[in-house]
Amino acid sequence: MAEPSTSQVCAVVITYRPDPEALRALLAAVRGQVGATVVVDNSGPEHVLPIEASEPAVGAVLRQARNIGLAQAQNLGIDWARRHGYRNVLLLDQDSLPGEGMVQALLDAIGRLGAVSPVAAVGPRFHDLREARDAPFVRLGFPFNRKLWCRPDQPTIECDFLISSGALLPMAVLDDVGDMDAGLFIDNVDLEWGFRARAKGYTLHGVCAATMHHRLGDARMPLPLGLGQVTVHGPGRLYYMMRNRVRLYRMPHTPRVWVAQDLPRVAVKLFLFGVLVAPRGRNLRFMLRGLWDGWRGRQGPCPLVPAH
Structure with a gap:
């Protein structure tokens, strides 16, 4: 069987009045790591997005007349990737910066893990530069969750949810589990989809070799x-x-x-x-x-x- 290729991955980048330099840095970082990038822009007609579809890092720009919310924007990007024959979707927010080789590390991990159990998604370990260390992956517990950090002897960590930015999702899983819940508009969209996928028997995993910078909160x-x-x-x-x-x-x-x-x-x-x-x-x-x-x-x- 042929090894999965990053050319089969479509990056879906959701923007809302982004910082121009941060967006260009994101597109440059993901260029060459994926087969195509589609940008879904929720900024509205009064805001000029500082990129064009003709740029080498961008396959399509889907400009929305109003803010349709994160979930619906993700669904539009996923549908574009589906119609163009991509087998995997990489979700990205405008506040993220993928590390070198992130997509290949995610793709390799989903290939290995998928041979053992059905995998809904994998995600990178990410670092908010305002924090002293990488964010942990999380397993649910009561009364407190278990926070799990990567160790040198642990290439992947099974977890109960992943943030949407940086998550790699096979299109076959999206077809089975369904797209994002557009009614949520924004917030807890990734949490709901992960819960829905796990309820159908899929697993979620953090990948320690895949890294990303990401800004959480205002x-x-x-x-x-x-x-x-x-x-x-x-x-x-x-x-x-x-x-x-x-x-x-x-x-x-x-x-x-x-x-x-x-x-x-x-x-x-x-x-x-x-x-x-x-x-x-x-x-x-x-x-x-x-x-x-x-x-x-x-x-x-x-x-x-x-x-x-």
Whole structure:
């Protein structure tokens, strides 16, 4: 059997008013590692994307008239890759920078692991440059998750979810599990898809030889009394974080252990962003509306933010 080739991989890059230099660096880093790159841009017509489809790093640019959300944008890119015959999809956010040889390492790992068990996706170990070390892979537990870091003798780590950016997904798995849940719009999209895949008997794995830089959250802010730092999100993002976690609670494929250990985090976030982190009143209003809309099953964009 022929070895899998990176020419069979299509990178799907989702953008929303990106930093031009960061986007060019991302496209340059992934060029040569994949067969094609499709950019799905959610910025809207008033924002000029600093790239063109004629650039050698880009196979297609799918410009959206409005922000259709991360999940639906990923689905459009996946559909483009499917129609053009690609066997694997590499999902990327605009805040990521793949390391050299990342895609080949992911592809090699999915080939080895797939010979043992059905694999839904593999992802790289990533490093937020504001942190002292790489982010761990995670296994669910109660009352706390298990954080697993790469060791020299451990090429891959089975985990319970992967962030979407940097994840390599076989098209055959997407055809079986289904595309991303567009109703979530943004936030917990990767978590929901991973839960759905695992419920169908697939596994997820982190690949230690594959590396990537990735920026999580909008900013970091020190907490009072020396309680450490918190990743800050805007009110709109907090709405989705609250709404979509409640939606996940009610999905049959969501692990009950995740629900049990996530519930206390709701109270923690209400306290952090409703009491300690400004704009407190606006944060609290958006979070409470998110919880209410999640209970009601609302989907799509946040109703508290003007459509654009």
